[in-house]
Amino acid sequence: MNKWVVISLGxxxxxxxSVGPYILNRLRxxxxxxxECIENGGDIGQLLDDWKQRCVCLVDAVMDQGGxxxxxxxxxxxxxxxxxxxxxxxxxxxxxVEAIELGKTLDALPHHLAIYAICGENFAISAGLSPAVKAAxxxxxxxxxxxxxxxxANNARAIPDPKPGR
Amino acid sequence: xxxxxxxxxxYLARVEGEGALYIRYDDRGVHDVKLKIFEPPxxxxxxMRGRDYLEAPDITARICGICPVAYQMSSVHAMEHxxxxxxxxxxxxxxxxxxxxxWIESHSLxxxxxxxxxxxxxxxxxxxxxxxxxxxxxxLQIKKAGNAIVNLLGGxxxxxxxxxxxxxxxxxxVAELNPLREPLLRGxxxxxxxxxxxxxxxxxxxxxxxxxxxxxxxxSHPCEYPMSEGRIVSTRGLDIPVSEYDQHFREEQVEYSSAxxxxxxxxxxxxxxxxxxxxxxxxQLSPLVKExxxxxxxxxxxxxxxxxxxxxxLEVLFAFDEALRIIDSYRxxxxxxxxxxxxxxxxxxxxxxxxxxxFHRYSxxxxxxxxxxxxxxxxSQNQKTIEHDLRLMLPKFFHLPEAQLQAQCEQAIRxxxxxxxxxxxxxxxxxxxxxxxxx
Numbered sequence: 001m002n003k004w005v006v007i008s009l010g011x012x013x014x015x016x017x018s019v020g021p022y023i024l025n026r027l028r029x030x031x032x033x034x035x036e037c038i039e040n041g042g043d044i045g046q047l048l049d050d051w052k053q054r055c056v057c058l059v060d061a062v063m064d065q066g067g068x069x070x071x072x073x074x075x076x077x078x079x080x081x082x083x084x085x086x087x088x089x090x091x092x093x094x095x096x097v098e099a100i101e102l103g104k105t106l107d108a109l110p111h112h113l114a115i116y117a118i119c120g121e122n123f124a125i126s127a128g129l130s131p132a133v134k135a136a137x138x139x140x141x142x143x144x145x146x147x148x149x150x151x152x153a154n155n156a157r158a159i160p161d162p163k164p165g166r
Numbered sequence: 167x168x169x170x171x172x173x174x175x176x177y178l179a180r181v182e183g184e185g186a187l188y189i190r191y192d193d194r195g196v197h198d199v200k201l202k203i204f205e206p207p208x209x210x211x212x213x214m215r216g217r218d219y220l221e222a223p224d225i226t227a228r229i230c231g232i233c234p235v236a237y238q239m240s241s242v243h244a245m246e247h248x249x250x251x252x253x254x255x256x257x258x259x260x261x262x263x264x265x266x267x268x269w270i271e272s273h274s275l276x277x278x279x280x281x282x283x284x285x286x287x288x289x290x291x292x293x294x295x296x297x298x299x300x301x302x303x304x305x306l307q308i309k310k311a312g313n314a315i316v317n318l319l320g321g322x323x324x325x326x327x328x329x330x331x332x333x334x335x336x337x338x339x340v341a342e343l344n345p346l347r348e349p350l351l352r353g354x355x356x357x358x359x360x361x362x363x364x365x366x367x368x369x370x371x372x373x374x375x376x377x378x379x380x381x382x383x384x385x386s387h388p389c390e391y392p393m394s395e396g397r398i399v400s401t402r403g404l405d406i407p408v409s410e411y412d413q414h415f416r417e418e419q420v421e422y423s424s425a426x427x428x429x430x431x432x433x434x435x436x437x438x439x440x441x442x443x444x445x446x447x448x449x450q451l452s453p454l455v456k457e458x459x460x461x462x463x464x465x466x467x468x469x470x471x472x473x474x475x476x477x478x479x480l481e482v483l484f485a486f487d488e489a490l491r492i493i494d495s496y497r498x499x500x501x502x503x504x505x506x507x508x509x510x511x512x513x514x515x516x517x518x519x520x521x522x523x524x525f526h527r528y529s530x531x532x533x534x535x536x537x538x539x540x541x542x543x544x545x546s547q548n549q550k551t552i553e554h555d556l557r558l559m560l561p562k563f564f565h566l567p568e569a570q571l572q573a574q575c576e577q578a579i580r581x582x583x584x585x586x587x588x589x590x591x592x593x594x595x596x597x598x599x600x601x602x603x604x605x
Contacts, residue, residue, distance in 0.1 A: 041324040042231060043313065045279075045306050094279075098292050105295040106303055 004035035004148060007050060009060040009096070011042070015127030016069075016120025020059040022129060023116075023137050027144060034148045044094040048108040055112040055151075057144050060096075061133070062117040069121040070132025072140060077113030114147070116140045170197075173560075173572050185584070187575060188422075189556060196560045199553045201579065203425040211539040219245050219508070219534045223329045226526070226541065230585060231324055232275070235268035235316065236519030238329040239394050240526040240541075245331045247409070248513025248530060249506045256499035257333040258394075259492050260319060264329070265393040265517070266489040267315025270308060270353070271323075272520035273440075273478045273485075276583045277364065278305025281475050284577040285367040301363065304356045308482065311353035314346055315489060333503030343493050350493070354486035358458060361479040365462040369472045370574065372559050380469065380551065381433060382442035385518050391450040391484060392443060394517045399446055400436065408516040411525050417542065428547040435550035438522030439582060440477045441468055452487045455480055471555060471581040478583075508534035519544050521583050545584045552582055 006027055008020030021039050028037050035057070038050050051058075062073060075082060082097045094102065096115075103109040118136045129137070173189040190198040210229055217225060222241040227234035239261060246253065253261070278301055279291040288294035295302040313323045318338055320326020328335050374380060383404065385396035398414075399405050406414055417426040430436050448456070448466040459466070464476055512529040522544030529538040555578055563574050 041322060043323055045275075045309065046313070046323075048306060049310060094292075098290075101292050102295055102302065105292070106299050 002034070002036045002054075004055045004057070004151065005038060005050060006031065006035050006057045006059070006144060007038045007040055007047065009040050009042075009044075009058065012039075013125055015122040015124050016118070016130055016133045017061045017123045019061045019118050019120065019129060019133050019137050022134075023059045023141050023144075026137075026141050030141075030145050031148050034152050044096060044099045045102075047096075047099045048103055048106065051110040051113070052103075052108040054110050056110040056114065057147065058096075058113065058115045059140060059144075060115070060117050061120040061123075063120060063123070067119045068132070069119055069130055070136040071119040072136050073115075073117040073119070075115040075117065077115045078109065082115070116143070169193075171568070173568070173575055175572060175576060187556075187579065189560065189575065191560055191564075193564070196557045199556045200422045201549055201553050201556075203423040203549075211541055214528075214536050214539040217536050219248075219506075219528070219530045219536060220331055222528065222536065222539075223331065224327065227325050227327075227329075229541070229543075232272050232585060233268060233519045233521065233524075234325045235264055235320065235329070236517055236524050237526075237541075238326070239265060239517040240515045240519075240524045241528070242329060242331050242515070243394060243517060244513040244515030244526040244528050245530075246506070246513070247515055248511040248528060249331075249509065250511075251332060251504055251506050253333055253504050254499055254501075256497050257337075257503070259496065260334065260337060260499070261329075262393055263315060263489055263492045264319040264326070266485040266492070267312045267319065269393075269485040269520050270312030270482055270489075271316065272312075272583075273482045274305050274308040274312065274360075276520075276580075277360065277475055277478050277482070278302055278308075281478075281577075281580050281583070282367075284573070284580060285369075285475070301360075304360060308353050308356050308360070311349045311486070314349055318342065318346065330503055332506050333499065333501070335502060337499050337502045339498060340496060343496055347490065347493055350486055350490050354483065354490065357479065357483040357486050361458055361476065361483055362462060364476045364479040365464060367475065369470060370563075370577075371470070372472060372555075372562065372578075373469045374558060378554070378558055381430065381436040382445050383430075383436045383438050383523060383547075384442040384446045385516060385523065386446055387450070389450075391447050391452075391488070392518050398516060398523070400430075401442075401445060402433065404430070408525070409514040411514060411516065411542075412527070412540075415525075415542070415547075417546065423549070425546050425549060426542075427549050428542055429550060435554055436547065437551045438544050438547045439474070440481050440520075440522075441471065441474050442522060443518060444468060444477045444480065451480070451484055452491075454487050455484045458483060471578065474581045474583075508532060512538075521545060521548075521585055523547060543585065545582070548582045548584065552579055552584070555581075 008024035010017040010020035012018040012021040024037050024039055118133055120133050121130055170192045175187040186202040188200040222245055223238040226237035226241045229237050283291055283294045291302055316326055317323045321328040382401045385392035386399040387396035397407055414431055415428055416431050417428050420427055445467050510532045515526045517524055525542040527540040528536055531537050556575055559578055563571055
């Protein structure tokens, strides 16, 4: 099993919410030899299995963070507070914040959790990505490739960067 | 002097969708109970008109992220009934296996993450995990085994895409199915533990008296515990083919809910879901499940809705057992689906969603376009019974402090694992109702 994993959240059929799967698809060929790529369709509980004791880049869309469309919110998921509305996909499921909380309790946290959240504007079905979100996706894609290349160069013993590149 | 009190929960937690609860009561009794469903209607039945009959399973799967397989199964059965098609035994077995996956997923989520905190006094599963980590961990592992089935047969875990009228788009090989065995065996062991744990929970004492007995309604099949096929049977003598559903059940609008209330035309409220299935079909459970129920001293007929958590655990155990049986006897179907030909017809389908009976009716024209659709979700059918439960239950708990009383009411609602998103649909909108004063 690869130490590194890239996980996308979001619904690939709902406009800007599809930015996570979009980035993941573009990354598969570039980083597939360095990291596993997992598309999570909304089962947040599954994250605990997928990320336990691994190093994770998690990509998702976010609404209404007070930023402009296409802004990238970079968060160290293990040391910074997360917005409560990040990946609240269902009232019958867990939010990302709860998944992290549960991970702490069940000793199922990743070693490193770099969250890249891109501010979207249109989450309508079949809407496609907004231009600003698409541009941001390219930036995030490059940052993840660089991060993984650095890790590869530093070899498996290297201590992960505390935060994704800014 | 009698002082009127209210229990008001503006937003019900740990149920799917958006609903609220309003109860007005005083020392003399309960005067008003309203389970308010304010999630907007979703008009699925309306926008299915004009769509091709082959699209029904994929469109209706979108009604619910928790039980999409149920919607797919009811829709394909209704379409096949309309077109006079019967699938092969091999395809039928695969459908049943897929349904096992969904029961495992949905029940384990409800048992361990949503309902268990009520019994143990925690506000959420996250809080409960600090003291009962194993239950949450096992719940997630059990759900994962269900996910694996749905993923393999459905093409993905949420909103599967491989179901079609007449069968599947693609069927698995024996070699693809076999890797499910090990996780299912492990899951079955965990399910056994879960049954025993659930049976040890403290259950509020609540059973209805003789004059308010439940009428349980579920599918019943002569050879198997019901999932996708059977007659609609009740504990008060109803025994009809699915095609006669409309003659015995009606839907009615209430002003405070965007979900229609279902009722038996002759007798009113009824009860669908795991307890109804269990009470009507206990004899069809596998020997392992019946032995386990006997071991824990759980009776073949359960009338306390708070014990529905044990029944759900027994159904999880059954779903594992059944899934393993199907995998062990699997023969690859010669064709992934049976061809269907377009014709003008009306068809009826009812299957057992995790939360209970899910009825679909479609009319299609010569070109195969849907001209009419009716979908009745389990939560719509249970709403009246939930309200009656609260009305009857509350006087027994008047002695409790108000916060505890409110928690007890919420727990009573979660006995039914309501899926509010599924239940919201309108047939008709009467704007005069909106002018009435609200409590």
